Amino acid sequence: MTFNRPEAMNAFNEALYHATSDALQEAALDDDVAVVTLTGAGRAFCAGTDLEEMQNRDRTVPFSQGAKGFARLMETLIEFPKPLICAVNGIAVGLGTTILGFADLAFMSNTARLKCPFTSLGIAPEAASTYLLPKLIGRQNSAWVLMSSEWIAADEALGMGLVWKVCEPDDLLATTRGYAERLAAQPIESLSAVKQLLTVTDTDNVRAALGRENALIDELVDGPAHAEALTGFIATKAARKG
Numbered sequence: 001m002t003f004n005r006p007e008a009m010n011a012f013n014e015a016l017y018h019a020t021s022d023a024l025q026e027a028a029l030d031d032d033v034a035v036v037t038l039t040g041a042g043r044a045f046c047a048g049t050d051l052e053e054m055q056n057r058d059r060t061v062p063f064s065q066g067a068k069g070f071a072r073l074m075e076t077l078i079e080f081p082k083p084l085i086c087a088v089n090g091i092a093v094g095l096g097t098t099i100l101g102f103a104d105l106a107f108m109s110n111t112a113r114l115k116c117p118f119t120s121l122g123i124a125p126e127a128a129s130t131y132l133l134p135k136l137i138g139r140q141n142s143a144w145v146l147m148s149s150e151w152i153a154a155d156e157a158l159g160m161g162l163v164w165k166v167c168e169p170d171d172l173l174a175t176t177r178g179y180a181e182r183l184a185a186q187p188i189e190s191l192s193a194v195k196q197l198l199t200v201t202d203t204d205n206v207r208a209a210l211g212r213e214n215a216l217i218d219e220l221v222d223g224p225a226h227a228e229a230l231t232g233f234i235a236t237k238a239a240r241k242g
Contacts, residue, residue, distance in 0.1 A: 097115065113151045130212070
């Protein structure tokens with residue numbers, strides 16, 4: 001599967017949230033699909049939530065309640081029964097990074113970079129990252145990734161355990177596919193059993209983390225720091241287009 005909004009650096013708008021959920025749910029039910037790999041078109045893996053859509057949303061509804069596509073994608077990822085691999089081909093921001101918490105394996109181009117810009121946007125983290133990242137990379141690495149809003153290079157991500165393998169850009173998809181095919185050679189029912197056993201104890205904790213995060217996002221969104229950051233982002237993007 002390829003995120004295909006290169007003009008927006010594959011940022012998630014409502015349409016892409018739902019399209020991703022649709023594709024994952026179809027793959028889950030397809031007996032001919034054993035493994036799913038996610039990557040991005042163009043120079044980005046995924047730039048997170050589309051901030052222009054966020055700016056133009058209906059403010060009479062709490063943000064988390066209006067984000068139907070995001071909530072659906074989270075539930076789809078929680079329930080996804082087959083191996084999920086991420087191939088981070090380029091810039092990964094926000095959800096482009098936190099989605100790695102749901103990956104069974106993650107590969108990354110050595111020219112790619114990751115960022116969780118939540119503090120620079122004046123909001124709280126999302127995608128159960130406050131539970132999944134400490135479990136994956138430890139408390140202090142998670143604190144830095146989620147608090148600093150700084151770029152994480154591929155070698156740093158590898159050292160933390162945020163990704164499993166780092167590849168040359170031209171080798172990324174071939175290497176990822178090679179490992180995916182090795183997994184897909186195993187019986188699908190056995191792969192699904194392993195996935196279930198690896199994730200079953202986390203399900204309630206992931207949903208609880210999402211609830212806590214959503215509550216704090218609703219509290220902080222449109223606050224002074226967030227409003228200023230969002231306005232600045234939109235203005236900078238408009239200036240670049242002009």
